Each structure stands twice: as structure tokens, then as C-alpha cells.
Amino acid sequence: MAEVVHADVLKQILIRLYVEDLIRCKRVCKSWHSLITSPRFINRHLNRSYNEDRYYNEVSNRRVCISHRHCSLVGSSNGLVCIISCISSRKVLVGNPLTREVRQLRLPGWMNHSPPVCSGFGYDSSKDDYKLIVGVEKRKN
Numbered sequence: 820m821a822e823v824v825h826a827d828v829l830k831q832i833l834i835r836l837y838v839e840d841l842i843r844c845k846r847v848c849k850s851w852h853s854l855i856t857s858p859r860f861i862n863r864h865l866n867r868s869y870n871e872d873r874y875y876n877e878v879s880n881r882r883v884c885i886s887h888r889h890c891s892l893v894g895s896s897n898g899l900v901c902i903i904s905c906i907s908s909r910k911v912l913v914g915n916p917l918t919r920e921v922r923q924l925r926l927p928g929w930m931n932h933s934p935p936v937c938s939g940f941g942y943d944s945s946k947d948d949y950k951l952i953v954g955v956e957k958r959k960n
Contacts, residue, residue, distance in 0.1 A: 823912070829854075830860070834860070835865055836936070841855050865897055875891075890903065893938045894939050897949075898916075898917065899940075899949065900916060911926060913951075924951060935953045936955055936956055938952060
């Protein structure tokens with residue numbers, strides 16, 4: 820006879836898993852998928868991971884390598900990595916190396932004509948959102 824696990828106990832178990840294991844757990848049922856993909860669960864899992872990283876130096880599975888020389892790392896925040904790819908086409912990609920999910924950002928039209936001089940990527944806690952900052956040289960008329 821199968822026993823039911825209380826929801827709070829299930830959350831405490833899932834919050835301790837590695838991201839790779841959570842990805843597999845999302846396929847168990849719809850309720851687990853909803854829980855694991857909810858912003859609240861993601862934030863709690865991320866905070867727990869950060870707290871564990873303070874005490875353990877082994878973070879080798881979190882390293883990112885860029886092997887393409889036409890790409891540059893803009894920055895990283897909360898496990899997300901921002902890369903400017905294919906300098907001639909100005910693609911900006913934000914990805915999560917652990918889940919292998921990547922999204923391409925829409926850029927304003929003026930970026931197609933002005934190469935970035937400096938850039939940065941980070942998390943804005945006041946807006947609960949990520950920001951890409953790009954600096955370009957002023958065009959001479």
C-alpha cells in the first residue's frame with residue numbers, strides 16, 4: 820500500500836536536491852512540476868545552494884567554459900549566464916548551464932549599428948528582474 824508524503828516534507832526533500840535531479844523530478848507529475856518551476860521554490864532552492872556553497876569549496880560542477888572566440892561573457896547572476904554571441908549579428912543569450920535552457924534577448928535597433936564598448940548583467944532585487952546594461956560610443960555626426 821502506497822503512503823502519502825505530506826507536502827511540507829516533500830518540499831524539504833526536493834529543496835535539497837541538485838538541479839539535475841530536480842529536472843528529472845519535474846517529470847513525475849503535474850503537481851511536482853508546478854512546485855519545482857514556481858518562482859518561490861526556485862528562490863528558496865537558490866538561497867539554500869548559496870548557503871551551502873559558503874561552507875563547501877567544491878563547486879566544480881558550476882564552472883562555465885566558452886570555447887567560441889566570437890563570444891564574450893557579459894556577466895552572471897543567480898546561476899544565469901549572459902553572453903554576447905556572434906559579434907557581427909549582436910545576439911545576446913541568457914542561459915542556465917545546469918538546466919541547459921537558453922533565451923535570446925531582443926535588442927533595440929540601434930544596437931545593430933553601434934558595437935558595445937562595455938556591458939554588464941545582474942539581478943535587480945527591487946524589481947525582482949534581471950538587467951542587461953550596454954554602453955556604446957556616441958556616434959559622430
